[in-house]
Amino acid sequence: MEAIATKKLIDRDEDILQASMAIKSIAHPLRLKILCVLGDQEVSVQDIVDDVGTSQSNISQHLAILRDKGVLCTRKDANRVFYRISDERTLKLVELMRDVFCTA
Amino acid sequence: MEAIATKKLIDRDEDILQASMAIKSIAHPLRLKILCVLGDQEVSVQDIVDDVGTSQSNISQHLAILRDKGVLCTRKDANRVFYRISDERTLKLVELMRDVFCTA
DNA sequence: TGATTATATTTTGATACTTTTATATCCAAA
DNA sequence: TTTGGATATAAAAGTATCAAAATATAATCA
Numbered sequence: 056m057e058a059i060a061t062k063k064l065i066d067r068d069e070d071i072l073q074a075s076m077a078i079k080s081i082a083h084p085l086r087l088k089i090l091c092v093l094g095d096q097e098v099s100v101q102d103i104v105d106d107v108g109t110s111q112s113n114i115s116q117h118l119a120i121l122r123d124k125g126v127l128c129t130r131k132d133a134n135r136v137f138y139r140i141s142d143e144r145t146l147k148l149v150e151l152m153r154d155v156f157c158t159a
Numbered sequence: 160m161e162a163i164a165t166k167k168l169i170d171r172d173e174d175i176l177q178a179s180m181a182i183k184s185i186a187h188p189l190r191l192k193i194l195c196v197l198g199d200q201e202v203s204v205q206d207i208v209d210d211v212g213t214s215q216s217n218i219s220q221h222l223a224i225l226r227d228k229g230v231l232c233t234r235k236d237a238n239r240v241f242y243r244i245s246d247e248r249t250l251k252l253v254e255l256m257r258d259v260f261c262t263a
Numbered sequence: 264t265g266a267t268t269a270t271a272t273t274t275t276g277a278t279a280c281t282t283t284t285a286t287a288t289c290c291a292a293a
Numbered sequence: 294t295t296t297g298g299a300t301a302t303a304a305a306a307g308t309a310t311c312a313a314a315a316t317a318t319a320a321t322c323a
Contacts (some may be wrong), residue, residue: 064253
């Protein structure tokens with residue numbers, strides 16, 4: 056019972072695991088909101104805290120998760136840290152998620 | 160400190176919650192693999208079990224999660240149930256996830 | 264009817280995740 | 294060199310998720 060004209064999605068289990076872990080880091084309301092607040096810009100932690108609206112500690116921990124998965128990267132300037140989205144295609148991903156899941 | 164030319168990603172908290180819940184249902188290795196096995200086809204539970212490789216009960220639980228979030232839909236034929244991906248754009252999403260997160 | 268195949272649901276114990284609170288570190292300005 | 298703002302880390306407590314096992318439902322067949 057083989058597929059006839061199936062597009063290749065992800066075939067290696069290793070890749071499936073890696074992708075699922077990265078997606079998991081995005082699949083939390085606060086972390087998805089962080090991505091939406093960042094957009095294509097560089098934003099300081101304090102500004103993210105103000106926009107997203109939870110404690111600084113909580114934001115910092117969620118930022119660490121996104122950073123550890125490679126979704127975000129940082130630049131330090133004096134005593135402030137600026138976060139931005141590492142790969143601009145991540146924004147396309149968020150837009151597509153919105154199109155598919157938010158237009159009910 | 161306002162953004163100047165930021166694209167609108169997801170602005171309503173309600174939409175962010177809905178999107179994050181749907182993504183969360185995909186962000187598990189077995190469930191992502193189920194999507195990859197399905198592709199654009201309709202596949203029976205038993206065939207999914209054979210392809211993905213875990214117990215029938217476990218697959219059924221994961222299918223229920225994807226079904227409840229609207230990612231999958233079903234058709235029953237006699238005593239078998241066939242699953243397919245509800246919205247074909249979900250496949251685009253998986254492809255983009257693969258491109259962004261699996262090409263390191 | 265009784266047996267068999269296919270799928271779904273419930274329960275349980277373990278593990279992982281999230282939030283909160285408290286504390287620590289880093290850096291610049293005074 | 295102390296002070297205060299900004300960020301990170303740690304520990305604790307609450308909550309959610311997971312896989313496995315057992316059980317249940319539903320359709321088919323003998």
